[in-house]
Amino acid sequence: MHPLLVHFPIGLLCVALLLEILDWKRKSGALRDAISILTWVGAFSAVFAVVFGLMLADSEDASGQTFNIHKWSGIATMTLTVVALFALKAKNRAIFRSLLFCTVFGVSFAGHYGAMLTHGDDYLSSVLPGGAGGTKEPEGETEADFVLTNNGALNPQQVQELNIEVRTILAHNCYSCHSETKTKGDLRLDSKDAIMKGGEDGVVVIPNHPDKSELIRRISLPKGDKEAMPTKGKRLSEREIKVLTYWIEKGALWPDGKQKSIYRVAELEPRMPTVPAPTGDLTKPVDLFVNAYFQKNKIAWKPVVDDRTYIRRVYLDVIGLLPPPEKISAFIADSRPDKREILAKELLSRNDDYAQHWMTFWNDALRNDYSGTGYITGGRFDITKWLYTSLQDNKPYNFFVKELISPDKASEGFIKGIKWRGTINSSQRTEMQAAQNVAQVMLGLNLKCASCHDSFISDWKLADSYAFANIFADTLLEINRCDKPTGKIAGTKILFPELGEISVNASTEKRLRQLADFLVQPKDGRLYRTVSNRVWAQLLGRGIVEPVDAMDNVPWSEDLLDWLASDFVANGYDMKKLIFTIVTSKTYQLPSTSVKEAQDIMANNYKFTGMVRKRLSAEQFSDAISVAFSPMYADSAIVYKRLPEDIKPKLPFARAALVKNDPFLTSLGRPNRETVSTSRTSQANLLQALELTNGSKFTQTLKEGAKNWKTKYPTSDSLVTELYQKALGRTPLPKEIAAAKKILGPVPSEEGIQDLVWAIALVPEFQLIY
Template sequence: MKNNLQKPTSLPLFCLLIGGILFINFSAFGQTEAPEETTFWLWQFLGRLHPLIVHFPIALLVVAALMELLTSKRYNLKLRPGTKILATIGAMSAILAAPIGWLLATNEGTSGELLDLHQWIGIGTAVLSVFTLYFLSKIPRRPSRSQIKVFRSFLFLTAICVSIAGHFGGSLTHGEDFLTEVLPYESNEQEIEKTPINLVTYQSELTPDKEMKLIGEVRMVLAHNCYKCHSGAKIEGELRLDEKEFVFAGGENGQILIPGNPGKSEIIRRINLRKNHDDVMPSKGKLLSKDERELLSLWIAKGAPWPDGAAQQSVYRVAELAPRNPTLPAYKAGLDNPIDLWVDQYFLKNKLEWKGLVDDKTYLRRIYLDVTGMIPSPQELDEFRNDPRPDKRSIWLQDLLNQSDEYATHWLTFWNDALRNDYTGTGYITNGRYNITDWLYTSLRENKPYDQFVKELLNPTEKSKGFIEGIKWRGTVNASQRTEMQAAQNVGQVILGLNLKCASCHDSFISDWKLEESYAFANIFADSTLEVSRCEVPTGKMAKTKILWEELGDIDSAANRAEKLRQLADRLVQPANGRMYRTIVNRVWKQLMGRGMVEPVDEMDNEPWSQDLLDWLASDFVENGYDLKALIYQIASSKIYQSQSIGYESYDEVLADDYKFNGMVRRRMTAEQFSDAVSEIVYPLFPDDAIKYNPFELQQPELSKPSFARASLVANNPFLTALGRPNREIVSTSRDAQGSLLQALELTNGERLNTALQKGAEKWKTQLSDPVQITEELYLKALNRKPNEKELTIAKEALGANPGVAQIQDLFWAVILLPEFQMVE
């Protein structure tokens, strides 16, 4: 018996015996129950050896497979003994790891779909390991090609299987995104999925609509932060958070929340613990943000409302798709612009008073910044003030709009953000991302009609294809972020004011959109039919091919991709699609007035503060040939645009559901506007070689190149990022309106600004020496006014009789940090 056991053939027989035992033991997989308190300690101890033992087969089998590849042409090289040892030990470890893993799963109370995948692939690895050992033991000293081929096939399959099992094991212990969260795109992924939380909305008594919105945001927080360990895919601690009954049932430690009492709710205690605390949740990955923690606390304080599934049907507001052209209110003296008639009607209904018109200086500065992105010069302001024409404001506004290159350069920033177009960045290296700047700039300069603009984005030319191609360098990040779904999400967000991100993974928590509808829309952008995946799990169901609204027409599901895109472009831009034109009108209104009629601008199903004004403006936009410049003129020539602006302590008040429109919202300059103002007044912030797109290189002899590099034409950098330019690897339709510590540090200690102000001071010193002249010149250029007596006195004291470079630089700094300089009022 002793001699027989030493023969190689006894090893596979032993392994087959172990394999048979494994099949008996694992027959209950997928039905794992929580451990009872009487569980024998030894089984728990052995189970917890699984992570230690499982690393042997992963490493050894993979190395054995690689060594086998190195000897693919000559089997009997010196590496052969090492390969046999590695394969033998690795296969035996894989077989041993399987029952120990079963003990771990049984005694630790872990379950879910992810565990099931890991277990069954682990079983497969063990079975393949048995065959690998068997055929390895059967190979003679001089094997035939067929014997070698069979052994290698099983070895390679085993190595692949153990690698996949290891990946799922890592996902179980470290979270499903453990491997991907460090990749360049992963931080953007979080940004794509998460939407801003406005807690002010829920502070007052909850209306039914507010309650549904609160529940949707709570579920989004749970989905983003908790589902990786507490959902149907994986259940740790007997806790699931993806359905109402499980949330309120709690987990192995009892209830996790007490409605009405966040202070005694376990979930609130845990999410507020420090990063490395044993009880902190989430235990892996990023902690919840301050707003997310406060949202969950507020939800519980409000009684933790969560309606039954049936109650969630058709409770969300759905905006009308068809256009609507309401009859204008009766003419009223002094209100010549139709916009003002609608605003006046709104003011009367809400008992609000018109504010006075701004003076010439404020209006000119306002339209210059909004149309061209620049500050008017002192000479232009003098000319405007001395213009005797009664309609000079409208005339000057139209003249600015006629400055096509200045207009295009400024509005390029808005569209670059929205269409995620940038000059550099990840993706260009691998040719998986396409720049559309030339097409975009030309379209703006020519004032291309918006319907044609959208058609060329959806049914693209070579120059405009970058928007809907998805970000191919990211590949299929996951099922809800494959490139076709990215295209559907981007088109839905930018063109239609629709959020499909939630419904790309499962039925939406915040709207009535369903997963199948998102896939049907994404299928338009696909070369072949997509399979629907729910929460990253393939369903086996193939997607249909449909526009989100059947009223807009059908898409031929049998057509190729190019034809489907042509059909989509034709269907979406038709006048019957009132939603598309309300969306662009709302975006332009926000750019000029500081807040959209609907907020957020990507959620066009939300109620506008004036449905009539929104509908009329969208219809008028269509009737006037989809002319974006005419739309800007319509808004900027209105009395309400020319009225005094409104300041708010917090931007949350502007976004609140009970917001009352009372005029233009005072806002900060964009990063590009601030940079251009400093470059023009003091010294260029960006050298000419920083320009990544130069429209002046086009063969247009009538163009006069500016004396500095416009910020909209340069690549993103730490200075512009600090001042609010977003990462354009994702769609950005609104910039953060709040100041930040990073901005304060950059403006007071940043090297780029410091250098520009220092060089500017050196230049000014060679031209001006009198402190009064320096002060007055700076105030006129930066603030479009002369300093008052008090300001002049302070400046003279700071500059001294013979100002040096450092003193002039300090004066620059003091002026450009003034709210009067940085705000669009």
């Protein structure tokens, strides 16, 4: 009856406002009687709702910030409605109309917070496409299904997984009524002490005795029972009840005060594991660690890829370009046993090509772009010159990080963030952006949830985020929870206090210098594991830890990751040496693998067997077309003003990494860089297919190139052979020549050439890195 007696009558005020607007627009009084009736009904309903709402709140001991906002906005709405009635009786239409508008706003505002009380903070987002409420419970076995079948003692990993699942169930189903923001029945379920304390009716969890635990009894009652929990909204699934029951049966396991988190927390300190002894033809540390992993998981080594595959792979990964046909032929003919190491060194020494390719990787991560939000208003600064020079000079990574965090004018754009126009959420103020971005890019951890409220996916607290953001702030920030001021002022603290203590009273410049010095210390193993993992993921298609921004997740080889990070530090923080170490390993040279579904890459049971096959990035694809057929972007497209004056491209076209974003690059996956982007999907999509089929940029490039190719190659045989050599690095097969001639005709036409190039550009051999 609640919706019928409360929601519907108050909602009539919205109809009254609509009729009033229609009446006013038409300059007619024909609807005034109806407006009057609707306003009277709405006003009485508002009074009725407030009175009975206060009674209900008193009987349920409702409390918390959300409840207070709902209560007072409801009372304010009732008052506005009553005053509107007096204006109506006084026949003052202008005042009545204004008050009615304010009343409808009040109804909407109070109703929003009422829905949050009843259904939780995510009552809207959870039912939208992709929201939590719109997804089905996963079928088949899930991560913690062992808890339903294991009758013995749990190992530490299983205890951790069980605690994560329990915390998730409580957060999604119980926190809306039993947490810091609302403590119904004096019961909180968001901490160990609170759960064990219970509420006003006594304890709710009795370890080892789910049959005596009130929590299990309440969530197991049928929906219609007045004591059933949750009282409103979606009930717990059968599986969720089983997990909570099992958790209590096992003693309601929860970390003691000595542990930071119920989640896995990676060690901060660096670790140099012992390299396994050489065996057979395996001598390099990367391969020896992978060999130990293979032996443990009963995986056999496969023969390495052939020379043609390797040269194309390493060219694209190191400098982002296709290898010229003559280089491929020379490399295949080279008989030196160390020719792959020689090739890798040669490519890494091509400083301009290296910088132009890796600009894409760092532009994404540091959200550096050449146009877009913030540049018109001066609310954003690019770091293009600084970044290009840093890559060209192979600046040591510790200095690279220091100059980003304690910047000069050239490098300040990263921590300055985007000064958004208009009113913004408090979690997106520039100081908080700096905290979130430094944490994500440098340390591989997510502070975005903890920038609005205590995180549900980690033990990072709202106070931690604000204390870290204060390092970047000119004045101490007031903590806002879900965009509502709390009246509390955050302190100033680094995320990992073991690294050092920030001076609270120091200037912003000094605090940033302290932070930079603390973060780049060799003892900050997390910083160097994070970048080593990112480079591994870039080269092999999947990180040792996935996602790459969740460095507390379990690596598939902890020893390999720790060794890479420690070796990186020992070699002077040299990014090129790190890349060289990886691309010259036998591991990198293994045949590529694929996955059936994109999400399989992130699966907990993922097994590494070699490089995950990658799709060319937007920039690599564009440059490949430019090299093999016709320039996609002319020299004039390069963002010269953001590059050092003495740098000019060494190619007759602009590298795509150095041009402004456009619909073509967007469709192929370049992000807008208004947020940090540390990985791109390698899956083809509909937008990409449409752009490659009908997009104006690609079509125009094919048209211009076809004219030149028709003049240069008058016969089909020479044209087909040259195109295959440049695009695919090989001569065409007889059946490919025959198919190409059917497309071209006896004498190549411009339309035929366009069709042939388009067909070659869409084959997996061109689009993928094998």
